[in-house]
Amino acid sequence: MRILIVSDAWHPQVNGVVRTMxxxxxxxRAAGDVVEVLGPAEFRSVPTPGYREIRLAVLPGRRLRKLAERFAPDAVHIATEGPLGWAMRRICLRRGWPFTTSFHTRFPEYMQARMGAPLSWSWAVMRRFHAPSAAVLAATGSLERELGERGFTRVRRWSRGVELARFRPGLPDAFPGMARPVFLYAGRVAVEKNIAAFLSLDLPGTKVVVGDGPQRAALQRRFPGAVFTGYRENGELAAAYASADVFVFPSRTDTFGLVLLEALAAGTPVAAYPVSGPLDVIGDAPVGALDEDLRAACLAALPVDRAACRAHAEGFSWAACAARFREALVPLGAG
Structure with missing residues (x-):
């Protein structure tokens, strides 16, 4: 099958959407499909205000149509609700091409946190975007139910996976000499990640933030006792997960949280709020602690069996994730 994926999130960006796709x-591709991904790098683009590492395509419609027609897809998937997503949506509707979409990001909550935009307005825009989709792919059961309650239709489950060979226990210590225990956050450093809630906690040992983003400088000034490492990729990121005593996930808005699986695969227990994402990945499994009191969750996660964390992560497969994605695709002839 010739599969066209259009995404406003693609290389060189580093985030959960990019890693998933x-x-x-x-x-x-390994199974024999021909896959083309069209991202912002293919178009004239500008940096996102307050997020310079993320670029947005400018008026991509005409070039996008030419590239899509040249590729001649058998199926189309629109991964994001940005300029490229809206442009491809228009092309599909005009051509009578069926398409699928995925719900990766809670943009309504992000827009409220950043700009004070009313949630009702943003959710209405999101419903409109996904309404013509033949299948709206959602990462978790709780998100699937929430989208249904908010008026989305044709929502299908599409879970995630983890690179078990890359994220594993027993890697070299990434934090030699640091006071233990080490409580780690890894991911984008932005207001919607609620990192200040973690850094404000009265915890023993050391708090470490791995990653970068628009809020890093402000958080470093506010919390000089925390360690900020910036981006860590490949072996360094995996070693950071494996070397931490607890992985802390303070976000209340993520739809899944790939970092949860990466930490668990490294044998590191998770502390988080009992919200969508952590509830779906961890649930009642003895691999961490979920509590509205995040400090209590951090302390409760310390004695968790690290072998149980690894075993839990082994139940998540990227091969199964890709197979579920392909099953949801709708051939253009079906339109």
Whole structure:
């Protein structure tokens, strides 16, 4: 099958959407599919205000249509609700092409946190975007139910996976000499991640933030006792997970949280709020602690069996994720 994926989040960006689509594309190609991903790098673009590392395509419609027609897809998936997503949506509707979409990001909550935009307005825009989709792919059961309650239709489950060979226990210590225990956050450093809630906690040992983003400088000034390492990729990121005593996930808005699986695969227990994402990945499994009191969750996660964390992560497969994605696709002839 010739599969066209259009995404406003693609290389060189580093985030959960990119990692997910990258893994899916690799597995699809390995199985014999021909996959084309069109991202912002193919178009004239500008940096996102307050997020310079993320670029947005400017008026991509005409070039996007030419590239899509040249590729001649058998199926189309629109991964994001940005300029490229809206442009591809218009092209599909005009051509009578069926398409699928995925719900990766809680943009309504992000827009409220950043700009004070009313949630009702943003959710109405999101419903409109996904309404013509033949299938709206959602990462977790709780998100699937929430989207249904908010008026989304044709929502289908599409879970995630983890690179078990990359994220594993027993890697070299990434934090030699640091006071233990080490409580780690890894991911984008931005207001919607609620990192200040973690850094404000009265915890023993050391708090470490791995990653970068628009809020890093402000958080470093506010919390000089925390350690900020910036981006860590490949072996360094995996070693950071494996070397931490607890992985702390303070976000209340993520739809899944790939970092949860990466930490668990490294044998590191998780502390988080009992919200969508952590509830779906961890649930009642003895691999961490979920509590509205995040400090209590951090302390409760310390004695968790690290072998149980690894075993839990082994139940998540990228191969199964890619297979579920392909099953949801709708051939253009069906339109």
């Amino acid at each position: 990258e893994q899916v594309v690799q597995h699809l």
